[in-house]
Amino acid sequence: MPADFIFFNGRIVTMSPEKPDASAFAVVGDRFRAVGSDDQIRQLAGTHTKAVDLEGRTVVPGFIETHSHLSLYAMTLLQADCKTPPNQNIDDIKRRIAEMADRAEPDKWIKGWGYDDTLIAEKRHLTVQDLDEAAPDHPVFVSHTSGHLAYVNSKAMAVSGIDAHTPQPEGGEIDKDHNGVPTGLLKEEGALALVMSHIPPYTVSELRDAFKTATGYYHRFGITSTHDGAIGYFRHGPQVLETYWRMHNEGELNIRVYLTLIEEIYRKLLKLGIGRGFGSDLLKVGSLKLFQDGSIQAFTAALNEPYRDRPDISGELLIAQEELNRRVKEYNEDGLQIAIHANGDRAIESVLQAFEAAQAHHSVRANRHMIIHSQLATEPQILRMAQLGIIPNFFVNHVYYWGDRHESIFLGAERAKRIDPLNTARKHGLPFCLHSDLPVTPVNPLFSIHCAANRMTRNGKVLGPEERVAPAEGLKAYTVNAARCSFEEQNKGIIGPGKLADFAVLSNNPLSVPHESIKDIQVMATYLGGRRVYEKDGG
Numbered sequence: 001m002p003a004d005f006i007f008f009n010g011r012i013v014t015m016s017p018e019k020p021d022a023s024a025f026a027v028v029g030d031r032f033r034a035v036g037s038d039d040q041i042r043q044l045a046g047t048h049t050k051a052v053d054l055e056g057r058t059v060v061p062g063f064i065e066t067h068s069h070l071s072l073y074a075m076t077l078l079q080a081d082c083k084t085p086p087n088q089n090i091d092d093i094k095r096r097i098a099e100m101a102d103r104a105e106p107d108k109w110i111k112g113w114g115y116d117d118t119l120i121a122e123k124r125h126l127t128v129q130d131l132d133e134a135a136p137d138h139p140v141f142v143s144h145t146s147g148h149l150a151y152v153n154s155k156a157m158a159v160s161g162i163d164a165h166t167p168q169p170e171g172g173e174i175d176k177d178h179n180g181v182p183t184g185l186l187k188e189e190g191a192l193a194l195v196m197s198h199i200p201p202y203t204v205s206e207l208r209d210a211f212k213t214a215t216g217y218y219h220r221f222g223i224t225s226t227h228d229g230a231i232g233y234f235r236h237g238p239q240v241l242e243t244y245w246r247m248h249n250e251g252e253l254n255i256r257v258y259l260t261l262i263e264e265i266y267r268k269l270l271k272l273g274i275g276r277g278f279g280s281d282l283l284k285v286g287s288l289k290l291f292q293d294g295s296i297q298a299f300t301a302a303l304n305e306p307y308r309d310r311p312d313i314s315g316e317l318l319i320a321q322e323e324l325n326r327r328v329k330e331y332n333e334d335g336l337q338i339a340i341h342a343n344g345d346r347a348i349e350s351v352l353q354a355f356e357a358a359q360a361h362h363s364v365r366a367n368r369h370m371i372i373h374s375q376l377a378t379e380p381q382i383l384r385m386a387q388l389g390i391i392p393n394f395f396v397n398h399v400y401y402w403g404d405r406h407e408s409i410f411l412g413a414e415r416a417k418r419i420d421p422l423n424t425a426r427k428h429g430l431p432f433c434l435h436s437d438l439p440v441t442p443v444n445p446l447f448s449i450h451c452a453a454n455r456m457t458r459n460g461k462v463l464g465p466e467e468r469v470a471p472a473e474g475l476k477a478y479t480v481n482a483a484r485c486s487f488e489e490q491n492k493g494i495i496g497p498g499k500l501a502d503f504a505v506l507s508n509n510p511l512s513v514p515h516e517s518i519k520d521i522q523v524m525a526t527y528l529g530g531r532r533v534y535e536k537d538g539g
């Protein structure tokens with residue numbers, strides 16, 4: 001059968017060890033048919049074949065983002081942007097919230113996201129007074145950039161029944177002043193849920209439009225597949241699943257999604273006989289999400305030693321060890337893949353203990369469990385991951401976005417320089433993945449590969465140079481290694497015959513430009529299953 005398309009005159013970075021370089025490939029339907037030289041591939045052209053001249057540009061496999069939150073990011077498009085930048089001070093935030101309240105019906109919830117107390121000029125948390133001034137007549141809920149904290153106003157607390165007498169919830173904390181009055185700050189899921197349970201969910205039609213916009217954003221960065229990181233954690237589990245399946249069934253889903261689900265939802269699906277791998281090449285039931293700590297920048301990650309600026313605390317484990325052991329053993333025996341969130345070295349220790357205990361009953365390797373973030377993993381912990389076949393999924397953008405503050409506020413110099421130990425993992429032959437955790441940081445695999453190769457902070461300091469890795473390792477993390485995380489290495493991660501024709505055309509080759517300029521490489525076009533889903537203006 002002649003090819004539908006041939007692409008020639010390119011530099012094809014196939015990521016296949018057998019055939020690393022080529023200049024052309026042919027596509028039939030949604031798959032690569034052949035990869036080789038221009039002459040070899042031209043022979044596959046028939047009268048109806050369309051030929052595309054790559055003009056010497058680099059082509060890589062479509063990037064696979066193994067931990068981001070497409071659905072949550074889509075929801076942020078429906079909320080007030082409280083990030084810094086663009087906001088410089090608390091007045092900027094108040095203005096945005098007030099504007100949204102002005103346009104909203106009375107009593108409608110006003111939601112904001114991305115507030116960062118360490119970047120805003122005042123260097124403090126929002127208070128109930130700030131939010132009351134911005135929107136006295138609407139309930140307000142603003143989430144912190146970490147996703148582990150939130151701020152509410154008086155109206156929101158009244159609607160949710162929170163006052164000075166409310167007991168502390170399990171798995172969270174209502175921050176109170178010295179008189180016992182809530183300050184408006186809520187910590188961790190247990191406390192956030194007290195308010196979130198009163199906020200009406202977004203409708204499927206609101207979500208559908210926002211998912212389409214969000215997908216377009218992924219395409220701009222060459223991404224063709226993503227894990228949706230914790231469906232149900234931010235509520236909306238049923239609405240998110242319905243939106244995805246409707247878009248899938250109606251031919252509107254333009255990105256491959258591996259659904260990562262919280263326990264409550266996963267258990268319901270299992271009861272219906274629906275488990276990992278159920279679905280299609282576009283939309284699949286994936287891993288089960290657990291959390292064993294919070295975030296370093298919210299002082300809620302569980303550390304072996306206390307925080308630099310808070311010597312009184314070192315963070316808490318979210319699940320007691322015995323309970324974690326019990327759940328990990330059960331899920332592992334059921335053949336589920338666990339994606340467990342752990343940032344601090346103490347949380348990673350606890351997770352490894354649970355996997356080691358489970359290993360005594362049933363091999364854990366086959367289930368390809370992942371430790372999401374693995375930020376402070378020590379070398380002995382990396383070795384144990386290698387022994388168990390646990391995949392560390394690093395959030396290397398931390399180095400750029402928080403590296404300076406990790407040094408000066410959260411961790412101190414010694415610990416800060418060893419965050420995201422990519423090179424230690426590489427040295428021990430442990431294949432790792434990388435991710436952006438969008439909306440926590442912008443989604444851009446080339447930027448993460450840049451961070452991994454340079455480890456440059458916002459202030460221009462190289463943090464822990466010994467943990468830098470070559471761009472080829474970063475590229476592997478976003479292609480071949482990432483494909484393994486969804487058990488799809490037969491289907492993607494490589495430009496090769498029979499694989500899904502997902503690829504990105506780049507303005508330059510990340511393997512040959514100077515490391516400092518990887519971040520400047522532009523995605524010129526993105527193809528999903530042989531179909532162009534994005535083209536840069538003038539590209």
Ligand SMILES: [Zn+2]
Nearest residue numbers: 067069229437
């Ligand atoms: Zn996440």
